[in-house]
Amino acid sequence: MIKARYPLLYVPSWEEKRIVDTIQEVASIGPVGKVVYTWTVATGLYRRGLAPVPNTVEPLAALEFVEKFNRPAIFCFLDFHPFLESRNVTVRKLKNLANVIKQDFKTIILISPTLTIPVELQKIVTVVDFLLPGEEEINALLDTVVEEQGEHQYRVNLSKSEREKLVKAAQGLTLDEIENAFSKSVVTDGVLDAADIDLILEEKRQVIRKTGILDYYPVTEGMEAVGGLGALKEWLRKRGRSFTDEAKAFGLPAPKGVLVTGIPGCGKSLCARAASALWQLPLLRLDMGKIFAGIVGSSEENMRKAIQTAEAIAPCILWIDEIEKGLAGTGGSGDSGVSARVFGTFLTWMQEKTSAVFVFATANAIEKLPPELLRKGRFDEIFFVDLPQPQERMDIFKIHLIKRHKVLKKFDLRALSDASEGYSGSEIEQAVITGMVEAFDENRQLNQQDLIAGIVKTVPLSRTMSEYMLALHIWAEERAVMAAFPEQTLPELEPSETDLPLAEPEEIAVGQDCLLVVEAVESTASMETSTDLQESSEAEEKKKAIPGVGTSF
Ligand SMILES: Nc1ncnc2c1ncn2[C@@H]1O[C@H](COP(=O)(O)OP(=O)(O)OP(=O)(O)O)[C@@H](O)[C@H]1O
Numbered sequence: 001m002i003k004a005r006y007p008l009l010y011v012p013s014w015e016e017k018r019i020v021d022t023i024q025e026v027a028s029i030g031p032v033g034k035v036v037y038t039w040t041v042a043t044g045l046y047r048r049g050l051a052p053v054p055n056t057v058e059p060l061a062a063l064e065f066v067e068k069f070n071r072p073a074i075f076c077f078l079d080f081h082p083f084l085e086s087r088n089v090t091v092r093k094l095k096n097l098a099n100v101i102k103q104d105f106k107t108i109i110l111i112s113p114t115l116t117i118p119v120e121l122q123k124i125v126t127v128v129d130f131l132l133p134g135e136e137e138i139n140a141l142l143d144t145v146v147e148e149q150g151e152h153q154y155r156v157n158l159s160k161s162e163r164e165k166l167v168k169a170a171q172g173l174t175l176d177e178i179e180n181a182f183s184k185s186v187v188t189d190g191v192l193d194a195a196d197i198d199l200i201l202e203e204k205r206q207v208i209r210k211t212g213i214l215d216y217y218p219v220t221e222g223m224e225a226v227g228g229l230g231a232l233k234e235w236l237r238k239r240g241r242s243f244t245d246e247a248k249a250f251g252l253p254a255p256k257g258v259l260v261t262g263i264p265g266c267g268k269s270l271c272a273r274a275a276s277a278l279w280q281l282p283l284l285r286l287d288m289g290k291i292f293a294g295i296v297g298s299s300e301e302n303m304r305k306a307i308q309t310a311e312a313i314a315p316c317i318l319w320i321d322e323i324e325k326g327l328a329g330t331g332g333s334g335d336s337g338v339s340a341r342v343f344g345t346f347l348t349w350m351q352e353k354t355s356a357v358f359v360f361a362t363a364n365a366i367e368k369l370p371p372e373l374l375r376k377g378r379f380d381e382i383f384f385v386d387l388p389q390p391q392e393r394m395d396i397f398k399i400h401l402i403k404r405h406k407v408l409k410k411f412d413l414r415a416l417s418d419a420s421e422g423y424s425g426s427e428i429e430q431a432v433i434t435g436m437v438e439a440f441d442e443n444r445q446l447n448q449q450d451l452i453a454g455i456v457k458t459v460p461l462s463r464t465m466s467e468y469m470l471a472l473h474i475w476a477e478e479r480a481v482m483a484a485f486p487e488q489t490l491p492e493l494e495p496s497e498t499d500l501p502l503a504e505p506e507e508i509a510v511g512q513d514c515l516l517v518v519e520a521v522e523s524t525a526s527m528e529t530s531t532d533l534q535e536s537s538e539a540e541e542k543k544k545a546i547p548g549v550g551t552s553f
Pocket residue numbers: 225226227228229263264265266267268269270271362363364396399424425426427429
């Protein structure tokens with residue numbers, strides 16, 4: 001970019017030292033050797049190793065020096081953003097300069113942790129992302145830590161694969177942070193070994209948490225904790241190896257992501273967590289609310305940072321829970337287009353990304369999702385998670401009973417499933433807990449009756465919001481693939497997919513029990529059509545067309 005003579009670059013980053021180092025390097029190897037000046041408000045302009053240029057602390061004076069300087073040069077202005085905020089004569093000066101310095105092979109680079117571009121400069125400034133250190137750089141750093149300290153006071157005990165893991169663990173941190181983390185882990189026990197991987201990971205968790213936007217989610221449940229949703233599970237299972245070098249060599253691109261919509265409490269968020277365990281990939285949760293909350297930085301900057309961090313940690317899963325909260329109303333002008341711009345940043349990234357960041361987005365209020373998000377090419381697939389079918393309800397009861405140390409033999413799962421028609425996974429879980437509270441209160445073991453009573457006490461959402469749910473189905477039929485296998489073809493699950501000791505499930509009559517059996521529909525995702533979820537006459541028609549639906553809720 002320097003070569004292409006962009007006059008004014010802006011690098012939003014914390015890593016000023018690493019950036020200036022890189023610029024020094026680039027400047028010295030170019031065909032025309034360039035001098036590099038750095039400016040800070042404390043020192044004014046200076047060249048590395050030399051005394052500061054007198055009278056250049058004032059921004060305006062520094063810019064005048066730049067103007068008069070008559071050799072090819074790069075000027076790095078660190079933390080210049082406060083002087084851009086006030087939109088004073090400095091901004092004007094910068095604008096004038098940008099037009100003239102091009103000819104003289106001079107470049108101004110603004111480096112700040114925050115991105116502040118006054119409107120006057122928006123067409124002139126080019127924003128450049130400086131990527132967080134990659135594997136190679138971290139490896140080089142590790143070498144210096146080992147060289148400087150390892151041989152004398154510390155023992156280094158890392159096999160090749162452990163070293164790889166350590167480097168992977170450090171990805172997503174800035175070079176300074178990695179340096180600190182390495183030093184810290186060496187100091188505590190005098191050995192740099194596999195045990196330090198967790199320490200580095202913990203450090204990373206802390207750092208990521210501090211950004212306030214992303215959360216590094218610990219993996220707790222695997223796929224065995226998810227009842228039903230066979231089609232979604234199978235889809236995820238198939239892509240488990242897509243992130244490996246083997247897949248790359250095969251020519252397979254890393255999957256982009258999946259959007260999981262559907263009825264509340266039916267396992268969308270649970271699946272995102274389980275996917276992380278299934279694929280053994282780190283799970284980063286992006287809080288859309290916080291992107292817009294304005295507590296840390298501007299919304300656009302937050303989105304850029306989140307994407308940057310995720311890319312540095314790749315391969316990973318970027319979990320955007322309840323994506324509609326951030327992207328809803330992007331067409332509106334209520335927030336002077338901020339959400340539309342954030343959304344634009346996200347969409348462009350989704351479309352163009354080649355990095356192994358898998359986006360696992362979940363959404364409830366699908367009617368609020370902007371149509372552009374649902375077009376082909378953004379997500380690999382859109383799934384709809386429906387209320388669990390009879391066999392799925394049995395599985396969910398099983399999961400929650402086993403989780404709470406109950407002996408399955410004592411319960412008639414088929415009867416429980418029958419009694420809980422129209423219940424979501426979380427309502428089934430609630431019913432189990434309600435039953436257990438009773439039993440515990442009476443100092444006895446949990447029995448079938450407690451569970452039935454628990455089911456009766458829990459009022460399912462499907463009963464109170466039947467119209468809304470029907471509208472969801474109609475939406476999904478056109479645009480999504482069902483996350484569950486159709487009940488008729490429910491296959492035997494592989495033991496690896498469920499470690500549960502499966503009690504012999506009795507054959508359940510299909511049809512009258514079934515809430516809705518919909519063939520998997522290819523996502524057409526053409527959302528130019530209205531997504532109005534009000535019960536329309538079309539909805540009425542479908543209600544009639546699908547046996548059982550009108551009466552099921
Ligand atoms: N299919 C399921 N199998 C097992 N447990 C389930 C299932 N669905 C829901 N649950 C239980 O209900 C809890 C809540 O589910 P989860 O948070 O995944 O629902 P959700 O679809 O994300 O809902 P929401 O739309 O409200 O965010 C889970 O933590 C789990 O204990």
